[in-house]
Structures are given as C-alpha cells and as structure tokens.
Amino acid sequence: MAEVTEILCPICHKPNLRRARFCQHCGHDVVLNNDQPTDHRRYVITRIIKRGGQGAVYEGIDQDGNVYAIKEMLDRFADPNERAEAVARFNAEAELLQQLRHPRIPRVYSHFTDEGRHYLTMDFIRGEDLEQIIEREGRIDEQRVLRWADEICDVLGYLHGKGLIYRDMKPSNVMIEPSGDVKLIDFGIAKVFKPTERGTQIGTPGYAPPEQYQGLATPQSDIYALAATLHHLLTGRDPTKEMPFSFPPARALVPGISERTSAALEKALQKVANDRFTTMAEFRAALIPRAQPQPAQVRVAPPAAAPAPARPAAPAPPPATRPATPAPPPATRPVTPPAPPPTRPATPPPAIPSMPVASPKPVHRPIGQMIAALFLLGLIALTLLSAYVVATRPAWAEPFIAPILDGGSQPAPLTGQLQTIEYDLEVTVPAGSDEQAVREAFRQAYREQVQREYGVNAQINPNAPISYVGQPLQVGEANGQVTYRARLTGRVWVPGP
Structure with a gap:
C-alpha cells in the first residue's frame, strides 16, 4: 500500500x-x-x-x-x-x-x-458489486451465477442460523473480490437512523417480497429476494423497472437456462411465503443438487461384493475332486451364495458335508495369522500417528505432548480474558515452500494480527496452538511467490481494559 x-x-x-x-x-x-x-x-x-x-x-x-x-x-x-x-x-x-x-x-x-x-x-473490500457487473456485461452466464449463488446461500444460511434476517438482498449489496469470492455487504444498519422507518425494514422495491411491505420478514423473505437477484443476473431483466412481483419463468426469457435453475427460481419467487422453499438449504440444494451424486460414489464399494457370489460358481465343482486342499475356500464362500441365488441349490449341498470336516482345523491357522497381521498394522499406525503428532502438534494433543517436547518448561503466567479468536488471513511465501513453511507463515500472520488488534500484551495460549479452520487455498502466484488464504483459530489471553 x-x-x-x-x-x-x-x-x-x-x-x-x-x-x-x-x-x-x-x-x-x-x-x-x-x-x-x-x-x-x-x-x-x-x-x-x-x-x-x-x-x-x-x-x-x-x-x-x-x-x-x-x-x-x-x-x-x-x-x-x-x-x-x-x-x-x-x-x-x-x-x-x-x-x-x-x-x-x-x-x-x-x-x-x-x-x-x-x-x-x-x-475494506476491494472489487465491484453485482450491479456494476450486470450494467457492464448484461445478463451473466448460468454457471457463473450459480457459483455466486452457492456462496450467497451459504452466508444467508449462516445468518438464519443466528436468528438474523438480512432483509435487503439485491445486486448492489453483493461484492465480488478480484479472486472471484463473494462478500455480503450493507446490513442495513443505516436505516436505524431513519425516523420514518420503524420495526422491520422494507427492503428494496423490485427485490423485496410482498410480506415485507406489511412489516414481516422471515427466512423465506431472503429466499425471495435472492431469487429475484439471481433472476435479474440470469435474464438481464431489471425487476425495479417492471410490474411489482412479476417474474416470468427464466427459461421463457432465456431458453439456454436449465430447467432445474428455472424451476427453482419459480418456486422461490412465489408471492405467498409458505409456497416457497422453507429454508435456504432447500433452495441451495434445488439450485445446485450436488448432494445426490455423492452417495452413489461413496457407496459403490458395497455393491462390489455382488460379483463375489459369481466366483463360487467356479470353485464349486473342484470340491468333488480335491476336497482336502480347496476345502477352506468353499467353507467360507459357498455359505453366502446359497441364500441370494435360488437357482443353484444343487451346488451348495455337496459342499455342506465337507465343511464340517475341513473347516475346524484349517480355519484356526488363518485367524491366528490375521490377528498377528492386525497387531502389526496397529503398531505401524500408532508409530505413524506419533510421528504426525510430534511434527504438527495439533491442538487436541498439545496438553499431552507439550510437557514432553518442551522439557517441562513453565511459561510465564497468562492474565486477562481468554477468548477464541478467528481470522481470515493471506500470506505470500516463495514458490516451492513446503507445508510446514506455509503453516508457520500463517501462524506468524495470526500473531501479528492479534497484536495489532489487542496490543502487544495479548498472548496466545500455548496449550491451544494456532490452527487452520479448513485448509489453506492458493489464490495467486507471481514472480516466484505464491499467495495462500486460510482461516485460523486460536485461544488468546486478551488484556483487560
């Protein structure tokens, strides 16, 4: 600067x-x-x-x-x-x-x-608001609008979870930073000083729902105003210049808009609040239904067991000729196939007589080997976990390892009020810096921000070290330097007044 x-x-x-x-x-x-x-x-x-x-x-x-x-x-x-x-x-x-x-x-x-x-x-937010963008570019591409909508739904859902209604959603109140991230600005606090407006604020004509003109505001009111804002961005149709509460289907104005997006907006723009989505999360899921494909990907593994019944068909004939050696495999596998497939009852019965004879002795040997293998894996996992804890010193482990790693040293007494403080920070480090260097840069930036805000006497609690909330995000790279952004949290002893 x-x-x-x-x-x-x-x-x-x-x-x-x-x-x-x-x-x-x-x-x-x-x-x-x-x-x-x-x-x-x-x-x-x-x-x-x-x-x-x-x-x-x-x-x-x-x-x-x-x-x-x-x-x-x-x-x-x-x-x-x-x-x-x-x-x-x-x-x-x-x-x-x-x-x-x-x-x-x-x-x-x-x-x-x-x-x-x-x-x-x-x-201080650098960038431009959505009103400036639409005035310069006209209607905006659907995927770009949905990315903004995802972040706006997130922040409005956060406010609703706090019992707050935003009440004035419109393009000029959404800033887009140079990185492309959204910031919600102007929480309408200025209207507190307007003697003509009492109680719930009316909002902005064209974007505010009917009930706000009656002094009512609910989460559904924010859903309506956000839908009106998105409709404006997608179609270029300015609601402040049209008949109140009139929003033709977005797809009718711009055929390239997807049916899913158009239908979600149409429901969110219903004049009666109870006819809209109940929560911002419902509206967000209707606009961006990413919750559906994820379970299918996560649960592909269980169906993989389905081919297993097909494999016993190959091992099933051998038991007749080689009952001594192959007995253990049929003992464990043919037990499961007979239940699902009613078409192969003839194959399982021959395997049943051999099972009681072959299974008692061979089964004990694999179980012992499995126990030994599991013990070895647990020992390896414990070693890796110990190495990770010593290297990264996460907050949950600090009370246990600090006395060991710090040699039992006693820190200076901490005084004041202990507070949990979070900051959104950016750091720039040389390209190629490892994870530890980036983490230390963020921790140093956190310490400096604490001292700027609370003075040099503010102290970070060593028993709850500074840690990430989420993961760092790379937001820029130039001249051999890489810029990261992350949210950090820590426990700080704040001096009294």
Missing part, C-alpha cells in the same frame, strides 16, 4: 496533511473515535467512496496503517428521546454484527459516536 500523505476532514471533507489533528479549513478534529472512544483504535479518512443524504462510506486507516471501510450514519431526529432510542438500537445492532464470523461477511471492528455522527468500521 502506498504511503498516505494526506487525510480528509470528516466534516468538510477537505484535505489535510497526514500529521494533522485538526482541520486547517474548518477547525474540526480529524481523528475519529477519540471523542467517546470505544476501543484503542483511532481512525482518519483517506478517501470518499460514496456519499448520500443518510451519511457516507469512506476508506480510512488506523494508527498502525491498517485499511478499513468507515461507514458514517447521520440521524434526522428532532426529538431527543427518539435519538437516544435510535442510538441504543444502533449500538445493539453494531455489537451483534461484531460477533459475526463468516468468510463472506466483512468483519466489523469498531462502532462509536464522534461529534454527533455515528460510525462503523469494517474490513
């Missing part, structure tokens, strides 16, 4: 030197979150992204140079009691958003009031 040389005043928006503390034009304080600070971060504005009657969205940095999106919200209340109620709702919703942890949701870091204006700071 280029060095910041000038910052903007949050009141008059005129430029000032980076080191300024007060605006040289209007005299206002240019540092945010120092009037009634809610945490240790202090912010300055570096760029205006969007500005309107209800506030603005800025790009800004904190005292350590980390980049954030800073959302400013203005209140229009004349009654002090209404303003106090709105501020309380704003703080409650902001604290709720701060607890959300999902790779498709920008993380919220701070919320505060500064000189009568209300602010929210979050991850």
